[in-house]
Amino acid sequence: MSDFLQHVINGLSAGTIYALVALGYTMVYGVLKLINFAHGDVMMMGTYVGYASALQFKQRGGFGMASVLAIFFLSMAACAAVGWLIERFAYRPLREKPKLTALITAIGISFAVSYGFQMDWGFLPGPNPRAFPEVIRRQPWLTLLDGEVTLWNWQVISFAVALGLMAGLQYLVFRTRFGRAMRAVSHDHRTAALLGIHTDRVIAVTFMLGSALAAGAGILFAIKDVKIEPLMGTQQGLKAFVAAVIGGIGNVPGAVVGAVLLGLVEEFVVGYTASSWRDAVAFGFLILVLLLRPEGLFGRVTAEKV
Amino acid sequence: MSGVGSAGSERPAELLLECQGLHVAYGAIQAVRGVSLSVRKGEVVALIGRNGAGKTSLLRAVSGMLRPADGRITLEGKDITGMPSHLLVARGMAHAPEGRGIFPNLTVEENLGLGAWLRTDADGVAADEAWVLSLFPRLKERWAAAAGTLSGGEQQMLAISRALMSRPRLLLLDEPSLGLAPQVIQLIFRILADVNGKGVSILLVEQNAHLALNLAGHAYVLETGEVAMEGAGKALLQSEDVRRAYLGE
Numbered sequence: 001m002s003d004f005l006q007h008v009i010n011g012l013s014a015g016t017i018y019a020l021v022a023l024g025y026t027m028v029y030g031v032l033k034l035i036n037f038a039h040g041d042v043m044m045m046g047t048y049v050g051y052a053s054a055l056q057f058k059q060r061g062g063f064g065m066a067s068v069l070a071i072f073f074l075s076m077a078a079c080a081a082v083g084w085l086i087e088r089f090a091y092r093p094l095r096e097k098p099k100l101t102a103l104i105t106a107i108g109i110s111f112a113v114s115y116g117f118q119m120d121w122g123f124l125p126g127p128n129p130r131a132f133p134e135v136i137r138r139q140p141w142l143t144l145l146d147g148e149v150t151l152w153n154w155q156v157i158s159f160a161v162a163l164g165l166m167a168g169l170q171y172l173v174f175r176t177r178f179g180r181a182m183r184a185v186s187h188d189h190r191t192a193a194l195l196g197i198h199t200d201r202v203i204a205v206t207f208m209l210g211s212a213l214a215a216g217a218g219i220l221f222a223i224k225d226v227k228i229e230p231l232m233g234t235q236q237g238l239k240a241f242v243a244a245v246i247g248g249i250g251n252v253p254g255a256v257v258g259a260v261l262l263g264l265v266e267e268f269v270v271g272y273t274a275s276s277w278r279d280a281v282a283f284g285f286l287i288l289v290l291l292l293r294p295e296g297l298f299g300r301v302t303a304e305k306v
Numbered sequence: 307m308s309g310v311g312s313a314g315s316e317r318p319a320e321l322l323l324e325c326q327g328l329h330v331a332y333g334a335i336q337a338v339r340g341v342s343l344s345v346r347k348g349e350v351v352a353l354i355g356r357n358g359a360g361k362t363s364l365l366r367a368v369s370g371m372l373r374p375a376d377g378r379i380t381l382e383g384k385d386i387t388g389m390p391s392h393l394l395v396a397r398g399m400a401h402a403p404e405g406r407g408i409f410p411n412l413t414v415e416e417n418l419g420l421g422a423w424l425r426t427d428a429d430g431v432a433a434d435e436a437w438v439l440s441l442f443p444r445l446k447e448r449w450a451a452a453a454g455t456l457s458g459g460e461q462q463m464l465a466i467s468r469a470l471m472s473r474p475r476l477l478l479l480d481e482p483s484l485g486l487a488p489q490v491i492q493l494i495f496r497i498l499a500d501v502n503g504k505g506v507s508i509l510l511v512e513q514n515a516h517l518a519l520n521l522a523g524h525a526y527v528l529e530t531g532e533v534a535m536e537g538a539g540k541a542l543l544q545s546e547d548v549r550r551a552y553l554g555e
Binding site: 180181183184187188190191192193194195196197198199 | 369370371390391392395396400401403407409410411412416419420421423424468472
């Protein structure tokens with residue numbers, strides 16, 4: 001019983017971080033019908049920006065509330081800028097070209113970034129893993145069942161940050177003027193343009209939002225796992241993509257549910273069998289969902305236009 | 307090209323929209339081949355022709371959805387050739403596209419609101435909303451419904467109303483009668499005449515030549531991407547060629 005509860009806590013905490021990354025995949029897919037394979041690598045870059053700023057704060061005397069917020073803010077802002085650059089210079093010129101062209105480009109950017117970061121030129125971090133500074137001192141937040149189950153403070157913080165960012169996104173998409181434009185562009189960008197909506201701008205801002213969420217997730221991963229490395233984006237990004245597909249790509253609540261499910265499944269596999277099964281089961285779960293519901297758990301069946 | 311029935315078909319003098327030698331191509335396929343046409347201020351101009359004659363392509367080129375391969379388009383004397391759609395809305399053009407183009411996941415209210423996307427005059431928007439709802443009271447009843455749940459006729463009403471919410475001077479309509487019941491079509495065309503009476507000029511693409519020619523002051527017949535005939539709507543209705551080819555007589 002205590003094991004089970006501990007796994008649920010760990011699974012939820014990992015799942016909500018996956019959800020932040022999955023949202024970026026699903027938002028970009030929503031407006032562009034493009035799987036942005038570079039998304040995980042944007043997350044990795046955000047993590048390194050967080051790492052660099054954390055080192056600065058550490059030298060200047062440790063971490064307080066303000067410095068932790070600043071680390072999140074700097075890394076999210078940097079990723080928003082990177083997202084804008086990628087969209088503007090890599091994807092926008094290919095907007096009217098066949099979808100495959102943009103997809104290959106996305107894979108190309110992903111490799112360029114994840115392997116480029118392994119160079120040790122100048123500011124680049126090189127191939128070796130680094131340890132993310134302990135920006136939040138780890139301590140139990142709550143112990144249950146005579147100390148057999150622990151809810152850590154960083155899990156609570158990570159959960160709260162992830163939920164807060166998701167609630168903000170939900171508000172933006174369904175309650176604001178910009179969100180209305182986003183939903184219109186996502187359905188049909190040509191018709192949206194006919195109403196006066198500057199669709200290029202909506203797409204660019206969507207990229208920036210998705211990238212900023214990924215940066216937030218990257219910091220949370222770093223707090224959870226401590227180890228960061230240039231290939232982390234490829235691994236975690238692929239998992240988050242799986243989560244988005246399980247939920248139904250293009251569907252915002254679906255991405256969250258898919259990610260939480262994936263987090264729980266992985267945690268249970270690691271907890272009850274061997275950790276080497278984790279990835280196999282994650283992708284097996286994807287195959288299972290796609291066999292039973294090809295459109296994903298929350299996706300709608302859409303007729304492919306010919 | 308031949309003109310029909312010059313008597314009693316004086317067009318208004320002031321030009322609103324003019325296309326000169328317009329070519330539109332999809333890859334190697336030429337959809338529109340050297341079309342010149344005009345819409346004068348206050349007119350309803352119809353564009354009739356069979357499927358594949360190039361009507362929709364022409365409309366798309368006018369509203370910036372497609373970049374013409376050649377030719378020139380002017381709106382109120384200013385060159386708008388190749389200008390993107392969202393900038394044309396600010397210049398007084400609204401296009402209710404083929405297939406209605408409503409957003410099925412958004413409510414009727416949200417769809418209409420998007421029609422007024424660029425406007426900042428809240429009072430004017432509210433007044434126009436009241437106006438379109440008086441034209442189509444049915445939309446008021448479906449106010450909070452997702453637009454995808456509306457019937458075809460209601461969706462067409464929504465598409466026209468949404469286009470009107472930008473307070474356009476030129477309204478482009480692509481087959482507003484398509485797939486609708488005869489009573490609904492009559493209602494919609496009666497309202498289009500009202501809208502035109504308010505000073506909105508209309509460029510109407512229709513396969514239903516009878517309807518279109520009755521509403522239009524001036525009309526063009528498109529065949530394989532070229533203007534085959536033009537003239538006053540009523541005059542084309544009387545024309546032998548048009549009657550045989552497009553009115554099934």
